[in-house]
Every structure is written in structure tokens, then in C-alpha cells.
Amino acid sequence: xxxxxxxxxxxxxxxxxxxxxxxxxxxxxxxxxxxxxxxxxxxxxxxxxxxxxxxxxxxxxxxxxxxxxxxxxxxxxxxxxxxxxxxxxxxxxxxxxxxxxxxxxxxxxxxxxxxxxxxxxxxxxxxxxxxxxxxxxx
Numbered sequence: 397x398x399x400x401x402x403x404x405x406x407x408x409x410x411x412x413x414x415x416x417x418x419x420x421x422x423x424x425x426x427x428x429x430x431x432x433x434x435x436x437x438x439x440x441x442x443x444x445x446x447x448x449x450x451x452x453x454x455x456x457x458x459x460x461x462x463x464x465x466x467x468x469x470x471x472x473x474x475x476x477x478x479x480x481x482x483x484x485x486x487x488x489x490x491x492x493x494x495x496x497x498x499x500x501x502x503x504x505x506x507x508x509x510x511x512x513x514x515x516x517x518x519x520x521x522x523x524x525x526x527x528x529x530x531x532x533x534x
Contacts, residue, residue, distance in 0.1 A: 430479075458521060470505065
């Protein structure tokens with residue numbers, strides 16, 4: 397369990413130094429990180445389910461679905477920041493093996509919101525939501 401904590405918190409390969417001591421002194425405890433992860437992930441799942449329920453609302457349903465589905469994905473991705481920390485999360489997201497999937501995911505998040513609010517194209521919003529799903533699965 398200690399090895400898992402070290403890997404997820406990013407302390408498995410770091411050498412002790414001034415910066416790591418500052419980071420260690422200001423970091424959250426493992427219990428607090430786990431609670432933050434669970435809370436953020438639950439909010440993300442709730443938003444995704446709520447978006448799916450709002451899909452059936454007349455006229456604005458597809459827009460509401462796109463917005464809540466995107467917010468749910470952002471919250472779910474943000475939940476892993478509690479376990480790994482922001483820098484380790486960003487480093488892993490932009491590794492060469494994950495770069496294309498990360499780029500497609502972030503692009504689809506932005507384009508979903510743009511198509512829902514500025515372009516008002518509900519079909520495009522749905523297409524970008526589907527692409528978000530596939531980029532996450534990739």
C-alpha cells in the first residue's frame with residue numbers, strides 16, 4: 397500500500413531536495429486526497445448522469461446534456477489530481493503515448509462548449525460529446 401501511495405503521489409522517483417520538502421510540507425494527507433478524489437469523482441458522475449437525464453428536455457435538452465456531460469468529464473479528470481498531484485497528472489497526460497488522446501479530449505471539451513453556447517449547433521455538440529467519450533476510452 398505504501399508503494400501505491402508513493403507512486404500515485406509522485407514521490408517514488410524524486411530525490412529529497414529543497415523543493416520537494418516545500419511540496420511535502422504543503423501537500424494534503426493521503427486521507428484528504430482520497431476524500432477529495434471520491435467527492436470530485438462523485439460530482440463528475442452526478443453531472444454526467446444529470447446531463448443524460450436533461451437530454452430529454454424539449455428545445456434546450458441537447459445543449460444542457462453537452463454542458464453537463466462536459467462538466468462531468470472535467471470533474472472526473474480533476475478527481476485524479478487529488479491522487480497524483482497536478483504536475484504528475486499533467487506529465488502523464490502529455491506523455492508521447494497519451495498525447496494524441498489528451499489533445500483530442502481537450503479539444504473536444506472546448507468544442508463541445510463552443511458548439512453549445514456560441515455556434516448553437518446541437519448536432520455538433522452531440523458529436524463532440526461522443527468524441528469526448530472515445531478519447532477518454534482511448
